[in-house]
Amino acid sequence: xxxxxxxxxxxxxxxxxxxxxxxxxxxxxxxxxxxxxxxxxxxxxxxxxxxxxxxxxxxxxxxxxxxxxxxxxxxxxxxxxxxxxxxxxxxxxxxxxxxxxxxxxxxxxxxxxxxxxxxxxxxxxxxxxxxxxxxxxxxx
Numbered sequence: 053x054x055x056x057x058x059x060x061x062x063x064x065x066x067x068x069x070x071x072x073x074x075x076x077x078x079x080x081x082x083x084x085x086x087x088x089x090x091x092x093x094x095x096x097x098x099x100x101x102x103x104x105x106x107x108x109x110x111x112x113x114x115x116x117x118x119x120x121x122x123x124x125x126x127x128x129x130x131x132x133x134x135x136x137x138x139x140x141x142x143x144x145x146x147x148x149x150x151x152x153x154x155x156x157x158x159x160x161x162x163x164x165x166x167x168x169x170x171x172x173x174x175x176x177x178x179x180x181x182x183x184x185x186x187x188x189x190x191x192x
Contacts, residue, residue, distance in 0.1 A: 065105060066097050075112065078102070082119035 066074045074095045081091035092102040106113045134142035147155040169177065172190055179185040 083122045085123040
């Protein structure tokens with residue numbers, strides 16, 4: 053070919069490493085929730101090579117996305133197992149996050165008219181926020 057590259061010329065994508073062995077290591081890393089830079093390091097390839105490979109192999113890219121969910125599914129399963137085994141702390145934790153309105157330990161403070169609290173000190177506002185006082189205690 054004049055002025056162009058020969059087909060197959062240039063550096064091999066994975067520096068000559070067998071594609072299947074590289075993919076095996078990438079899959080292991082992704083199943084642990086590792087980002088691409090860590091997966092590439094484990095497989096001994098560059099992040100750029102991985103990016104090029106994924107852009108050309110949609111099936112592997114989709115498999116990667118599915119594998120990245122495994123740690124979350126395992127964690128969810130562990131929490132639910134703990135709850136089914138009677139772990140009250142795990143049950144409370146789960147409810148606080150999944151049913152926030154009913155079980156959350158966070159407190160919300162509603163602010164009235166704009167400027168209503170402008171004359172209160174930081175200490176007074178902190179007491180109100182902590183539930184140790186009400187606005188009426190200071191706004192007389």
